[in-house]
Amino acid sequence: MTPAITPIGLLDSDQVKSVISAATLAPSTHNTQPWRFRCTPAGFELHADPERGLPVVDADQRELLLSCGAALFNLRTAIHALGAHPATTLLPRRDEPTLLAVVRPFAARRPDPRLVGLADAIPRRHTNRTPFETATIPxxxxxxxxxxxxxxxxxxxxxxxxxxxxxxxxxxxxxxxxxxxxxxxxxxxxxxxxxxxxxxxxxxxxxxxxxxxxxxxxxxxxxxxxxxxxxxxxxxxxxxxxxxxxxxxxxxxxxxxxxxxxxxxxxxxxxxxxxxxxxxxxxxxxxxxxxxxxxxxxxxxxxxxxxHGRPVPWTPRRSLDDVLLDEEPMSA
Ligand SMILES: Cc1cc2nc3c(=O)[nH]c(=O)nc-3n(C[C@H](O)[C@H](O)[C@H](O)COP(=O)(O)O)c2cc1C
CATH class of the missing domain: 3.40.109.10 (NADH Oxidase)
Structure with a gap:
């Protein structure tokens, strides 16, 4: 069952859900999706999921961090497009290494159209392994x-x-x-x-x-x-x-x-x-x-x-139930 999704700051629960969904559309090595999220009234937490690591190809979890960084960029951008400022702290707690970031949506501001454009592009981006046509990129x-x-x-x-x-x-x-x-x-x-x-x-x-x-x-x-x-x-x-x-x-x-x-x-x-x-x-x-x-x-x-490649189909993602952690109060 999907844990209840609480509103966060200015964002209602549907908006919180849409932000997490956008984050999960990030690319990840072998589509491992090595992330989890916790929603608390104060903000979003992004956690690494080390059980979804790749001990051979990514022994030091470098690519796991790249993948989670990509999910974080989507999360920040989706919050921004909803008119809030995503105040982000990276690696906030030394004693909790899997907690990669805390993002608090702050006072509404007019969204930057370029960032809204990037947010709109989140569901359209897919890894494309087809041959690319020759056309000079300006x-x-x-x-x-x-x-x-x-x-x-x-x-x-x-x-x-x-x-x-x-x-x-x-x-x-x-x-x-x-x-x-x-x-x-x-x-x-x-x-x-x-x-x-x-x-x-x-x-x-x-x-x-x-x-x-x-x-x-x-x-x-x-x-x-x-x-x-x-x-x-x-x-x-x-x-x-x-x-x-x-x-x-x-x-x-x-x-x-x-x-x-x-x-x-x-x-x-x-x-x-x-x-x-x-x-x-x-x-x-x-x-x-x-x-x-x-x-x-x-x-x-x-x-x-x-x-410029040929259109490619979407690669699936796990459901929100699989990536949401139960809510616990966010300290400091
Ligand atoms: C750090 C990283 C490394 C990746 N390396 C490769 C790669 O070497 N070859 C490849 O075809 N795809 C690679 N991918 C793409 C993933 O396979 C892809 O993101 C995943 O299957 C999800 O599909 P999507 O990007 O279409 O959403 C990589 C993705 C990430 C984030």
Whole structure:
């Protein structure tokens, strides 16, 4: 049974519900949805759900924090679009490490139309693994993506053609390292190739296309024997970007997740599709090489591929009953 949802500050219970639903539409590695929420009269709490971690591919829970950061960005943006200010405290209690953020909706203010646009884009954003059409992405849109990362205290560095070529090699190297690791494969098989009834994990219908023969960007293979990948990803260069942070603490990762989601929603508003290429940040020695490739000052957090793909179906989410914690008073 869904726990009773209390109004929070200016928001009535239906609005609180809509805010949590928006948060759950965030992307997460293998669609693990590693988050839980508590609603108290004073505000929203976002908790990590470590039981939904990925001990092999994400042993230090970096991607779990990115995913929760993305959910937090949705939550903040949905509150903003309802006309309230989401006052946010990250990692508020040292003695409660799973509590990642507290968000208190404060006095109503006129919503910023750009943020309302991002809030509207939340349900339209889907990971798109289809081949992307060749169409130059205007420099002004790339600048907007860079700005989106920076507002959330992360960075989207410019990569020249040589760096992109080296990055492509790192993707291949890390992809092959993962495919030769039986523990990775076991974890991978558990979370992917799910049928339509599953509310988490990656469904088989979300599989993309096969890499091109000439060694285009390698996308993860979500296909199954019953539903193999369709066609070759024969595409010219999509826009490939890396989001990096200047530190690699839990706080930096939580911020990077918010930046990732702000970049993804900015791309959605600009009519772009996106998919993730996270292999080179998941394999730690390759991540080190990527860090060097970026000049040594930034910690790479995620690699995104952007362009114009074909429409893709929605990937399911768990229900609110599964993600809501019982209400308890929020202290200080
Ligand atoms: C940190 C992170 C890493 C991800 N890595 C990959 C990846 O390497 N390949 C991929 O195809 N999808 C990747 N995804 C996308 C998830 O599979 C996707 O978000 C999830 O299945 C939910 O689908 P949706 O994004 O369409 O809502 C990643 C997502 C996150 C947040």
């Amino acid at each position: 420099a002004s849109v790339v600048a907007e993506l860079r700005h989106a990362a920076e507002i959330e205290q992360a960075w989207l560095p410019r990569l020249d053609a040589h760096q992109l070529e080296l990055l492509r090699e790192l993707v291949l190297k890390s992809h092959q390292a993962q495919l030769s690791n039986p523990e990775f494969l076991a974890e991978w098989r558990y979370w992917t190739g799910r049928d339509r009834r599953s509310r988490d994990g990656v469904p088989e219908y979300a599989a993309g296309a096969m890499p091109a023969d000439d060694g285009g960007w390698i996308l993860r293979d979500f296909g199954t024997r019953r539903s193999p990948r369709r066609g070759r990803i024969d595409e010219d260069d999509p826009l490939v970007v890396v989001i990096g942070s200047f530190g690699d603490t839990r706080l930096d990762r939580l911020r990077a997740g918010q930046a990732m989601q702000r970049v993804l929603l900015t791309a959605t508003v600009a009519g772009l599709d996106a998919s993730f290429i996270s292999q080179p940040v998941e394999v730690s020695d390759v991540r080190g090489e990527l860090r060097t490739l970026l000049g040594g000052g930034l910690w790479p957090q995620i690699v995104l591929r952007l362009g």
